[in-house]
Amino acid sequence: MARTFTFLYAILGYLGFLAIAAYFMAFLAGILVPVTIDTPSSLPLAGAIAIDVALILLFAGQHSIMARPGFKQMWTKIVPAPMERATYVFASIVVLAIVMGCWQGIDIVIWEVQNPAMRTLLWALYLIGFTMVPVVTLMINHFDLFGLRQAWLHMKEREYSPLPFCTPLLYSIVRHPLYLAWTAAFWFTPTMTAGHLLFAVGMTAYMGLAAIVEERDLVEFHGDDYREYQQTVPMFIPRLFGRKPGKETLVA
């Protein structure tokens, strides 16, 4: 019963993530939802910036702290290990909801592309960025990243095995394709306001730092395999030519 509950908990987290990701997509695009990234704040400019910076730090803090092995070791003394990743997903949902709910739009226009073909192109790139997020997670292990695999194995009374090092598809040309996809979703827009720009700059800086910290953990965990990967595959700018075949590993 407890094992089934763990799995249902993870499924709920996954469904919650899908729902908030769809909302986030509309929030960033400034369509369909009542409050968007561009909804003007009623606060003075300095107050709006202070709140927005605090929200970006909240997002960065939760994602960074909860993803560290040291934190997980301590946290799993309170939360059962098979529920740890799903709990991270729930915490991410709550934090993203706070970020969107409290965001203070600053409607100073930084750029506004007028050319219809260019506007369409920017919207297309925005959509490609967003779509690439789930696609890239499928390249490593979508279900592990969302905590479903951990809960599934627990329900089936099978032991959890950590993800092996792998470099399939996009991972064979760039080390952080997921962060790159998010960066595209944050920056490609035909109308960039100051508030949206603050968000894009803050989140890009966070992902740059997150990648550095994540790589330290990956070197510690995978050793020379990851060190060699760092020597041969660029961190953020995809290497489009001279690609070596990736190391594909699928785990159940």
Ligand SMILES: C[S@@+](CC[C@H](N)C(=O)[O-])C[C@H]1O[C@@H](n2cnc3c(N)ncnc32)[C@H](O)[C@@H]1O
């Ligand atoms: C949210 S994902 C982000 C992955 C990567 N930073 C990116 O932008 O594509 C973080 C998880 O991916 C795992 N990971 C990152 N690169 C990996 C690789 N080459 N092979 C296996 N796992 C990897 C990390 O251990 C971590 O659990």
